Amino acid sequence: MNGANALDRVRIVLSHTSHPGNIGAAARAMKTMGLARLYLVAPAAFPDPVADARASGADDVLAAAQVVGSLEEALAGTVLSGAVTARRRERSVPVRSAREAAAELTGFAAHGDVALVFGRETSGLTNEEVALCSMPVTIPANPEFSSLNLGAAVQLLCYEMRMAALSPGVPASPDGEPASFDEIEGFHHHLEAAMTASGFYDPANPKRLLQRVRRLFGRIRLEKEEVNILRGIIAALERKPD
Amino acid sequence: MNGANALDRVRIVLSHTSHPGNIGAAARAMKTMGLARLYLVAPAAFPDPVADARASGADDVLAAAQVVGSLEEALAGTVLSGAVTARRRERSVPVRSAREAAAELTGFAAHGDVALVFGRETSGLTNEEVALCSMPVTIPANPEFSSLNLGAAVQLLCYEMRMAALSPGVPASPDGEPASFDEIEGFHHHLEAAMTASGFYDPANPKRLLQRVRRLFGRIRLEKEEVNILRGIIAALERKPD
Numbered sequence: 336m337n338g339a340n341a342l343d344r345v346r347i348v349l350s351h352t353s354h355p356g357n358i359g360a361a362a363r364a365m366k367t368m369g370l371a372r373l374y375l376v377a378p379a380a381f382p383d384p385v386a387d388a389r390a391s392g393a394d395d396v397l398a399a400a401q402v403v404g405s406l407e408e409a410l411a412g413t414v415l416s417g418a419v420t421a422r423r424r425e426r427s428v429p430v431r432s433a434r435e436a437a438a439e440l441t442g443f444a445a446h447g448d449v450a451l452v453f454g455r456e457t458s459g460l461t462n463e464e465v466a467l468c469s470m471p472v473t474i475p476a477n478p479e480f481s482s483l484n485l486g487a488a489v490q491l492l493c494y495e496m497r498m499a500a501l502s503p504g505v506p507a508s509p510d511g512e513p514a515s516f517d518e519i520e521g522f523h524h525h526l527e528a529a530m531t532a533s534g535f536y537d538p539a540n541p542k543r544l545l546q547r548v549r550r551l552f553g554r555i556r557l558e559k560e561e562v563n564i565l566r567g568i569i570a571a572l573e574r575k576p577d
Numbered sequence: 578m579n580g581a582n583a584l585d586r587v588r589i590v591l592s593h594t595s596h597p598g599n600i601g602a603a604a605r606a607m608k609t610m611g612l613a614r615l616y617l618v619a620p621a622a623f624p625d626p627v628a629d630a631r632a633s634g635a636d637d638v639l640a641a642a643q644v645v646g647s648l649e650e651a652l653a654g655t656v657l658s659g660a661v662t663a664r665r666r667e668r669s670v671p672v673r674s675a676r677e678a679a680a681e682l683t684g685f686a687a688h689g690d691v692a693l694v695f696g697r698e699t700s701g702l703t704n705e706e707v708a709l710c711s712m713p714v715t716i717p718a719n720p721e722f723s724s725l726n727l728g729a730a731v732q733l734l735c736y737e738m739r740m741a742a743l744s745p746g747v748p749a750s751p752d753g754e755p756a757s758f759d760e761i762e763g764f765h766h767h768l769e770a771a772m773t774a775s776g777f778y779d780p781a782n783p784k785r786l787l788q789r790v791r792r793l794f795g796r797i798r799l800e801k802e803e804v805n806i807l808r809g810i811i812a813a814l815e816r817k818p819d
Contacts, residue, residue: 369719477611
């Protein structure tokens, strides 16, 4: 696939945006870099004339925007996703720089849709949202003043996506066919159910164990076949005679 | 010099900005990338509470901003400058991409101040302003929609400057000592005066010849000594017996 086609497979996901002006600015930033697929998770106000005004000509991006109720919906069908975050996380998944993430996402775009996810203006993404994505992505910024405006952050990442997609050296695409977001989530839900039924996991005392499991599998890029194998193992264990 | 010091030598010059909000957005964008030196050429409104509001914490950059009356003043003492422009120019000086320009500017910062110049929100830089700079710089954008917001353009260029300055491979600094903006302008004024006095150039039928001369010398990075040699030649020719 050529670079321009890779850009067609990039979803820009804005989660819980407060100010419609920032949605308009993001649409404009996307269009300047040749991206068109905007997903809005539970925006505070959309459509909105303020968004239209700030889009300044990127009305087509706004008109085609998908408004969804959850990040899971926005990521459905993707094969790789980056959570754009300024804060340092405790997760052991290595953080990618904007440039590194753009190269990796462009490579995976040969297999399907990829996504970049941006959080609330004030507080960014929640830990739960970051955990749903394949990798945290950070913009190398001044450590003493790293608060980029939402539109500016979208602009920078879209620029790096364009630079990666149109660079002469085509980014390497992964060897095996990557598992999709849905397949990986299906695996996690299956595993959680099995852990719960077995008594290993207690939903009344939750969260920490599931987070650690997600960290563990978040470090690898699961392929379709590997997810099938893992789920096969779980299913076999579930069937074991008691 | 290390990378952080190089960033201290970068002037961000905004020429004839109409909206103070964009000045604030530029200040914020600069500070997120560790840049601090803002020059404003004849801004429509500054200082202004709208600029303060959009700066969101980059008040120090605004407070230290230099307001000047002309681009010449903003470029005085610089050793290399880039004119950020979306339009294709007829000039034969090769256009640099944002990334290429950042590498070159970072290299020259070892010798003195460097500058990135941004034009009016609606019409960009004039041809005269571009001609005063060492090179045109363009952000690789969607050819069908290349109108970046001013703050977004400043954000991208400051990001590339930070990436270039802090990258492990230190950019090459030029061999000879580069001539400053003032020295090169002094040469052009000297040459123009000599051409006029000799009758070769007619100020009543102006512009085109001077532009071509600037194009010619704009393609090379004149060193201090080379400017001295050229001016010596002109002076010698001026003194020739008639």
